[in-house]
Amino acid sequence: MSERVIIVPCSGIGKTYGTVTREAAYLVTEDLRTETTTIVPLSLLVLGDEEARAAVQDARVISMDGCKLACATLNVRQAGGTVAKDFTVLDVFRRNKALKPQGISELNDGGLALARALADEVAQTTDELMAEGVDHA
Amino acid sequence: MPNLPKRKVGIVACSGEELPAGTVTRLAALKVLEELRPSETVTICLPLFLAGGEGDRAFAKFYPTIAVDGCEKRCAARATELYSNKPAASIVVDDILAQSNLPGPQGLRRLSPESRPVVEALADAIAAEVDHLMAVRWSRTEGAILETGPAPTAGVSTSACACGSGIPVTTVQVGGRAVQIMALEPILELAYNQGLRANGAPSTGSGQVLPGEILQTVQVYNPVPAGEEDLYAEALSRAWHAYCEQREGQTHG
Numbered sequence: 001m002s003e004r005v006i007i008v009p010c011s012g013i014g015k016t017y018g019t020v021t022r023e024a025a026y027l028v029t030e031d032l033r034t035e036t037t038t039i040v041p042l043s044l045l046v047l048g049d050e051e052a053r054a055a056v057q058d059a060r061v062i063s064m065d066g067c068k069l070a071c072a073t074l075n076v077r078q079a080g081g082t083v084a085k086d087f088t089v090l091d092v093f094r095r096n097k098a099l100k101p102q103g104i105s106e107l108n109d110g111g112l113a114l115a116r117a118l119a120d121e122v123a124q125t126t127d128e129l130m131a132e133g134v135d136h137a
Numbered sequence: 138m139p140n141l142p143k144r145k146v147g148i149v150a151c152s153g154e155e156l157p158a159g160t161v162t163r164l165a166a167l168k169v170l171e172e173l174r175p176s177e178t179v180t181i182c183l184p185l186f187l188a189g190g191e192g193d194r195a196f197a198k199f200y201p202t203i204a205v206d207g208c209e210k211r212c213a214a215r216a217t218e219l220y221s222n223k224p225a226a227s228i229v230v231d232d233i234l235a236q237s238n239l240p241g242p243q244g245l246r247r248l249s250p251e252s253r254p255v256v257e258a259l260a261d262a263i264a265a266e267v268d269h270l271m272a273v274r275w276s277r278t279e280g281a282i283l284e285t286g287p288a289p290t291a292g293v294s295t296s297a298c299a300c301g302s303g304i305p306v307t308t309v310q311v312g313g314r315a316v317q318i319m320a321l322e323p324i325l326e327l328a329y330n331q332g333l334r335a336n337g338a339p340s341t342g343s344g345q346v347l348p349g350e351i352l353q354t355v356q357v358y359n360p361v362p363a364g365e366e367d368l369y370a371e372a373l374s375r376a377w378h379a380y381c382e383q384r385e386g387q388t389h390g
Contacts, residue, residue, distance in 0.1 A: 009154065010184060011152045011154065011183065011184055012182055012184070013150055013152055013163055013166060013167065013180050013182065013183075014170075014180040014182060022152075022154060023246065025154060026154070026245060026246035030245070030246065039154045039155055040155075041151075041152075041153040041154045041155050041159065041212075042152075042154075042183070042184045043151045043152060043153050043159075043183055043184070043212040043213065043216070044153070044210070044212060045184075046183055046184055046186060046212065046216045047210070047212040047215055047216045047219070049210065049212070069185065071182070071184035071185055072184065075184055104167055104171075105164055105167045105168075105171070
């Protein structure tokens with residue numbers, strides 16, 4: 001089992017919520033939980049890249065989806081991985097309705113704040129998964 | 138012919154999160170989509186190819202696509218070909234760097250200011266390819282360039298995005314197996330609006346109660362294997378009867 005939690009954001013390019021997942025993924029892996037998380041790009045999973053498939057098959061995976069089509073979650077499962085926890089931006093938005101995201105290339109302040117809220121939830125789940133891993137070791 | 142969405146060029150960017158060049162593809166694609174060629178382009182979501190995005194797969198089957206990749210793994214180009222059709226063009230960031238004599242991009246979440254020219258150069262290259270593909274004749278049935286020359290301008294309608302609003306795909310049972318038929322719904326709609334109606338029960342083999350125009354039009358957009366014409370006619374006959382019943386129910390209901 002990988003020592004790090006794998007983060008898979010949706011990568012959606014056409015909608016704001018996709019950008020929110022991407023921003024949140026970077027927040028978690030570059031700022032909040034640099035030692036315990038890493039990103040696996042969805043594009044590699046789509047292509048069936050062996051290294052990416054092996055990574056999600058041998059790790060605790062957190063997926064982050066921008067819409068109900070849940071591409072990140074579905075692609076992890078199709079690659080043979082198990083999603084420990086799946087997040088959708090819409091659910092986080094419902095819990096933080098004051099944070100209205102706009103923009104795709106560049107998120108507005110609301111979008112950045114929403115990404116931070118999502119990242120905080122993902123970081124907390126990462127801690128729980130890491131603790132479970134220690135308990136079960 | 139059915140009223141299919143206006144011809145546009147689909148852009149498939151790898152968007153890879155782990156490489157600065159992935160971010161470059163994303164930003165360059167968005168620049169083309171939002172600023173440089175908004176009327177001629179749509180984005181096609183790469184992850185949706187595998188997650189079951191029939192609209193995206195169908196679009197890439199009918200219309201030209203440009204795959205934009207951040208590295209030589211060429212995820213966007215290879216996945217597009219794997220799940221739909223060979224891209225009409227494939228661009229890799231390294232090629233643009235070499236052509237423009239630019240340094241490699243830096244930064245993942247935020248590209249460094251020095252990397253902006255790479256985005257600009259890539260966006261310009263994509264836009265030039267869009268112009269080229271809009272100028273040539275494109276075969277919807279073969280998903281390839283027919284020949285060089287001006288594109289025909291007649292028979293267009295509008296479609297905002299390939300995501301869920303591209304060419305409709307209908308799944309029918311042909312000889313006991315599920316087969317996806319491209320553009321079946323607009324074909325049936327066209328036939329109905331032209332006054333054709335289903336008469337009698339659905340055919341069971343020869344397709345005699347299926348208007349011949351429907352099978353012919355379906356064959357324009359879909360490959361029908363040799364020897365399976367009767368099976369397809371039978372499946373289409375069932376779909377045609379169901380469609381007519383639905384329309385007549387709407388009329389009388």
